[in-house]
Amino acid sequence: MVGHFPEKAVHGGKVQELRRIFGHDFLDVSASMNPFVPQVRADFSCADLSRYPDDSYTELKEIIACVFSRNIDEICLGNGSAELIRVYCHTVLSRGDTAQIDPPTFAEYGLSAELAGAAVLPGTRLGDRVPAVRFICNPNNPTGHLLSRDVMLTELDRCTKAGTQLFVDEAFMDLSCPEDSITDVLSDNLFVMRSLTKSFAVPGIRFGFGFGSPDLIEQIETARTPWTINAFAEYYAKLAFAHYHELRGAAERIAAEREWYYARLDELGLSYERSAVNYILIHLNRSAAAFTRAMIDQGVLVRDCTSFGLPECIRVSVETRERNVRVLEAVAACLR
Structure with a gap:
């Protein structure tokens, strides 16, 4: 092949692939979706596929x-x-x-x-x-x-x-x-x-x-x-x-939940970047790839940030309180 061809970019959101490999569901906090989504009632049978x-x-x-x-x-x-x-x-x-x-x-x-x-x-x-x-x-x-x-x-x-x-x-x-x-x-x-x-x-x-x-x-x-x-x-x-x-209300709820998340990360002794949005970059001071694999064993998928040039960081989405508690329990288990 003549010349350089760039490699495909690495992204998160690999829950479908992991389900095929490991055969069970995961709590996916790698893709950073809005946890407080407006209720859009979509009846897709209304979409005209004949034209x-x-x-x-x-x-x-x-x-x-x-x-x-x-x-x-x-x-x-x-x-x-x-x-x-x-x-x-x-x-x-x-x-x-x-x-x-x-x-x-x-x-x-x-x-x-x-x-x-x-x-x-x-x-x-x-x-x-x-x-x-x-x-x-x-x-x-x-x-x-x-x-x-x-x-x-x-x-x-x-x-x-x-x-x-x-x-x-x-x-x-x-x-x-x-x-x-x-x-x-x-x-x-x-x-x-x-x-x-x-x-x-x-x-x-x-x-x-x-x-x-x-x-x-x-x-x-x-x-x-x-x-x-x-x-x-x-x-x-x-x-x-x-x-x-309605997204304004979602942003306000995310901000409140994010502050609660920071306090829990402080209790775990983890450093992180203060975020303005629905995800948090966490500094592990250890291999993010190994930690991500350990989190999969706990049933949680986080974003390994090695592809961002941050081999000791993960990114987690801010979710509802119940899901955030589950993620943090898995993080605590993987830190032991």
Whole structure:
């Protein structure tokens, strides 16, 4: 094979694979879903499978436009966040470009940038090079760190002056502090991505959406594979956005449960990153891979953060109290 081809990104959410291997159910806290999901009553028999979806998805975009106070020509849709990241990179990046991605963060940014022909470097290694694209996950995965709206606007201004595109992944913002979102900002240098996956706990639906300038959105929609939003996803998304305002209550409940979780981790003598969202990065000071395997024996699946470059850390989602107690009991058993 001629040249370098990047390796596939490593993700969590492997409960299906583990069920096949070990033959029993797990409490999955590796994928960080909203534990307090709005009640969306979806009767999927209402989805019309006898016709192609409207590939412009105008009706769905009008609903999103109303929720976020944007114009429909500033909205694009994708088969989950991963498709939007991939299509964005193929639209904006060219061979020889540089993408700035500061670790640890979501691996799909780097993989998609490399597949588009770009070199991926953290800010500390850029030197005099001006990146074509700067990627920021806010709140960040896996640390849970949140940059304020003011900081993000300052970063956008810096990128604009440098001629750099700013890609902001706000997939977890609804479960954090929506006031810090910049989805309302229109700029030729900005693309903001959102998802229903985490906030409505529907990873099987595969639905992501993003905001940008009309010119950028037109290019992304052209590059996107036609009809990638299937009839089930389109139907569910329309229902979910009617409940979007309920996510604020979920974020408040998560914040309260997160503080309770910190106190229990303190009792166990574990250090962690203070998070702004529904997951916590825990420092183990031991092999995360071995600890993750021990947790599987306890019936709990956590996220081994070795693939993030953090071989002694795990990430756990903040769940309901009953589930959090079970996870912490398993953690305590594995620490002995």
